């Protein structure tokens with residue numbers, strides 16, 4: 511698979527059993543839909559942290575054409591924005607994969623901090639991932655960063671899984687190019 515932004519071959523990283531493809535040139539991240547992973551985590555689905563504001567209200571999605579291609583299907587991605595946030599992700603309507611440009615991950619964290627919802631997620635992820643840290647020996651700062659990463663990863667998976675029909679509908683109603 512090639513990077514949707516700079517066409518470099520994507521590399522694979524494994525973080526606590528979560529496989530992520532990333533671009534070693536532009537540091538974009540590609541998340542694939544993983545049905546098995548979701549099934550395994552399905553008991554988490556109705557937990558409180560799902561109620562945070564980001565991506566909660568279907569009418570706040572704005573979908574537009576994108577110039578990037580899905581690394582898997584080689585078909586165009588769609589740019590999804592939400593409400594008053596600067597958060598922007600690229601979504602594939604076929605494989606439901608999600609692309610984040612470098613910095614977009616941090617923007618999601620910043621937005622959640624502004625809305626005072628980051629702590630809820632952060633604590634949730636901390637408990638859910640407790641066993642990972644038992645074998646983690648890196649610096650504390652990296653740990654915080656990874657925790658944020660997992661928080662967003664979970665958020666993206668759940669939110670886009672539950673909201674995908676809304677996004678798909680918005681894609682269908684786009685004016686034809």
Ligand SMILES: [Zn+2]
Pocket residue numbers: 513514515516517518533534535536537538
């Ligand atoms: Zn790239």
Ligand SMILES: [Zn+2]
Pocket residue numbers: 580581582583584602603604605606607
């Ligand atoms: Zn795709």
